[in-house]
Amino acid sequence: MSRVLVSTLLLTVLLSPYANAGRIPPMTMTPLISPGYEAEDKDERGMWQLFNRLEEDIANSNLVVRDPELTAYVGGVMQQLLGEMAADFRVYIVRNPDFNASMAPNGMMIVHTGLLARIKNEAQLAAVLGHEAGHYFRRHSVQRWRSMKTRTAIMSVIALGGAAASGGSGNSNWYDLANAINSGILLSIFKYSRSHEQEADAYGLRLLAEAEYAPHQAAAVWGQLISERMASAEARNKRYRDRSRSAMSTHPPTESRMTDLRLSANDLDEMMLGGSGGRAGVRTWRAGIASVGSSLLEEQVRLNDSGASIHLINSLADGGWTSDLYYYLGEAYSLRGDEGDSELAAQAYADAVQFAEPIPEAYRAYGYAQIKAGYTEDGHQALARYLELRPDAPDAAMTRFTIGQ
Numbered sequence: 001m002s003r004v005l006v007s008t009l010l011l012t013v014l015l016s017p018y019a020n021a022g023r024i025p026p027m028t029m030t031p032l033i034s035p036g037y038e039a040e041d042k043d044e045r046g047m048w049q050l051f052n053r054l055e056e057d058i059a060n061s062n063l064v065v066r067d068p069e070l071t072a073y074v075g076g077v078m079q080q081l082l083g084e085m086a087a088d089f090r091v092y093i094v095r096n097p098d099f100n101a102s103m104a105p106n107g108m109m110i111v112h113t114g115l116l117a118r119i120k121n122e123a124q125l126a127a128v129l130g131h132e133a134g135h136y137f138r139r140h141s142v143q144r145w146r147s148m149k150t151r152t153a154i155m156s157v158i159a160l161g162g163a164a165a166s167g168g169s170g171n172s173n174w175y176d177l178a179n180a181i182n183s184g185i186l187l188s189i190f191k192y193s194r195s196h197e198q199e200a201d202a203y204g205l206r207l208l209a210e211a212e213y214a215p216h217q218a219a220a221v222w223g224q225l226i227s228e229r230m231a232s233a234e235a236r237n238k239r240y241r242d243r244s245r246s247a248m249s250t251h252p253p254t255e256s257r258m259t260d261l262r263l264s265a266n267d268l269d270e271m272m273l274g275g276s277g278g279r280a281g282v283r284t285w286r287a288g289i290a291s292v293g294s295s296l297l298e299e300q301v302r303l304n305d306s307g308a309s310i311h312l313i314n315s316l317a318d319g320g321w322t323s324d325l326y327y328y329l330g331e332a333y334s335l336r337g338d339e340g341d342s343e344l345a346a347q348a349y350a351d352a353v354q355f356a357e358p359i360p361e362a363y364r365a366y367g368y369a370q371i372k373a374g375y376t377e378d379g380h381q382a383l384a385r386y387l388e389l390r391p392d393a394p395d396a397a398m399t400r401f402t403i404g405q
């Protein structure tokens, strides 16, 4: 190799912020703390106290989803993934349509509903939970806390939130307010460095494979997110840009992150699963989130990002169409309102009511679409069925009026 070429390559490696970062072999990731760990030195205790206070607010937040079936399901996945160590974690599902999850040093984990809405199987949920647990086991927060700059930033964010709450309406706590104003300030509390993200990815993969979940599902989560964002950008006539590639980002760029996850998943599959690929758990996932599934779709569709919503729904339907998926597809078309969309919506509603136990709202949407198309009798029948299933619906009186009851 010529000297010019070698130095060009070397320069490329040095200038590229990621090429020299290297992939972390998952099996080198071991916990830095043991079960039942409590903060040790004064520094760390101070940090825990702060996060305990934050957790109190979060636990009492109006945004926390308190669904016993979902809670039990997520707890069960944590148990399979972490065994006895699962007892050191509290997982809060928070209503927020963004794709995100956070890990605090005291064992508080936050998972957004927007993340659950984008997951297709249990292995993908386990991948996210395992990644977050990785931050905890590797004590990434403590390392951040040792830096005075970071500490000051976290304290000021929390103080700011506290001030906002005490000046606010009183019945919501600062966490709710901060979420309503700008969830970005909250995210800054839980931000980790790029190398910490790489460690957490590697750790999560190891946990995934040890629990015999499909390790390739970790990269699949990112792949899904990228194609959804591309669909969203395309619908808005914009070119997709991987924003995480900016120098400001603390997350490794999704493309290189996916490549690392894939390569490590190959290794783990061969080493630990005999090349079987592990289990994805599509049915257990669908059963596990059945109690909240439609509210996850509702939240997404109401964002009125039709490109993302339509893409997401079609992608979720890879695992089989359901009444909910058809109904919300119809809602996404209705909200978009382009030429031909009301016909597409009407078709989706018609598909939604074909199921044995359709989502009740599908009867309402189908009924109105039929009336609009001139099939009054059929439309009235559907609306009557909607009223039977939802006699206390907010629009029940209006619906009764429409059908002349």
Ligand SMILES: [Zn+2]
Pocket (backbone or CB within 6 Å): 131, 132, 135, 192, 197, 200
């Ligand atoms: Zn992370």
